[in-house]
Amino acid sequence: MRPFAHRLLIAALPLSLLGAAVSHANDVELPSTMAWTAYGTNSSGYAQAVAIGNMLQNKYGASVRILPGDNDVSRMTPLKQGRVDLCACGIASYYGAEGVMMFADRDWGPQPLRVITTSTASFGLSLAVAGDLDVETPADLAGKRIAYIRGDDALNKGTEAYLAFGGLTWDDVERVDYPGYGRSFDGIIAGDVDASFTTTVTPPAQQLASSPRGVSWPVLDPNDEAGWERMAAVAPYFRPHEVTSGAGGISADNPLASASYPYPIVVANQDLDNAVAYGLIKAMQENYDDYKDNAPGAVGYALEYQDLQWVVPFHDAVVEYYKEVNVWTDEMQAHQDQLVARQDVLLTAWESFMQDAPSDDEAFATEWMEARATALSDAGFEPIFE
Incomplete structure (x- = not known):
């Protein structure tokens, strides 16, 4: 339902130092160099990032530098700091968007994340x-x-x-x-x-x-x-x-009726340049055959495996692409609008909470989760995490 020869580049550069954008046919415009974080070098997520990076280099001359991270915080910190463009993350990206668990911390809070694409493969x-x-x-x-x-x-x-x-x-x-x-x-x-x-x-x-x-x-x-x-x-x-x-x-x-969620979940900050977000999703969909067999799980980036009504909002430019290829529906747009509204509630609640947040770490997390739940409930959303 709903799988490596490579050139390893592990030093992530600040975005301000990245090369100028390079334009190509078919409205794909990408920086000459991009930086991503991913799981460790022995992971399928890392191998997928390398396969995609090779495609982007071969097709568009865009070099992808990959910074492997051992845990969720090490993968998401460079994204939060603006030192990388994307994170090929796990489900912690959802926790980050919600500001819960390890992100119910004074150094984090809800993150304004947007999905570029995801992979859902054959495993559960x-x-x-x-x-x-x-x-x-x-x-x-x-x-x-x-x-x-x-x-x-x-x-x-x-x-x-x-x-x-x-x-x-x-x-x-x-x-x-x-x-x-x-x-x-x-x-x-x-x-x-x-x-x-x-x-x-x-x-x-x-x-x-x-x-x-x-x-x-x-x-x-x-x-x-x-x-x-x-x-x-x-x-x-x-x-x-x-x-x-x-x-x-x-x-x-001998299939198993079970459950899954995407891995990796390729996310960016809300303010990732529209041209870059659009170029990425268009390049990945139009050149799918060039990388789908070059890493375990890469088949999961096919359009048919994209859940367009998931739990983290898509980048606006990604939505525009899906509209252009006639797969985006009014129901999907209503779902997207609800996700963005939910995130706006969370970001506003965090800003208000931080004005008088307790100094004690345990009290901080407890009181934030209470403030978060209240804000979401008052706005008509399920807190989910309490």
């Missing part, structure tokens, strides 16, 4: 469950031992969303804390815990599949409207997804 994001437990749906997780990864908000939110699909909360399972993601899979194999959140193609899931316990993945019935509503109330970025690659025998011939 799910709870990997020990295969010896006969867990078929999220509801079957009741009473099971579920991993909680300290310091990893995204993984824990994913677990919470799967529990919600099954009508469960953390109170209905036995929470087992781990200091890291990899350790939790060691725990499943050792019999100390029963499930941990991951992608279906990750090496730890493959290792679990090869262990005596094996691996299973809860089925998410795409027709279970109540389940999807409960999941969306916790993590609205999940979408139904037919998974065709993953540990435990998932394939195109």
Whole structure:
């Protein structure tokens, strides 16, 4: 449903030092040099950024410099500071736009982010469950031992969303804390815990599949409207997804009804030059065949895989492109307008809150989340995070 020879350039330059824009046929205008952040050099997100960069260099003479980052903050800080044009980020970009979790901090707050494009590939994001437990749906997780990864908000939110699909909360399972993601899979194999959140193609899931316990993945019935509503109330970025690659025998011939969200999510600041944003989306769509097979997951940038009613607003110039190719509808525009209005509420609430914010860090986060929820509720929006 809804995959590397490369020239590695890791030094990001301030945007003020980038070369002059270069113009090309078909209304694609890009700077001679761009800087992006991405996941680490061994990640599929980094490989995709390299593949796209090679295409932009070959087709338009635009050199892409990639700065790998080990965590969400290191990837998003250069974007916040204006030192890079884009971030090939994960779901933390949504948390940043909302000003929650690690971004409920006096140095961050809600970020005025805009989506350029996303990739949704063949894998899913799910709870990997020990295969010896006969867990078929999220509801079957009741009473099971579920991993909680300290310091990893995204993984824990994913677990919470799967529990919600099954009508469960953390109170209905036995929470087992781990200091890291990899350790939790060691725990499943050792019999100390029963499930941990991951992608279906990750090496730890493959290792679990090869262990005596094996691996299973809860089925998410795409027709279970109540389940999807409960999941969306916790993590609205999940979408139904037919998974065709993953540990435990998932394939195109043996697909899994599950969930996913885009990775990477290529975001820019709201004020990225319109010509650059427009040039990027046009170049990536019109030259898709030139990079789609050059990195794992790059097939996910196809137009058919773009969720045009997701949870972070698109850049205005990207919207203009989708209008030009006749895929943008009035319903999509109404959704976009709601997302922009929501972000305006958040930015106004942050500005007001910071005028008299508490100095204590714990109190700061608590009071900001309260102020945020109040502002959103008063404007008719669901706070989602409270």
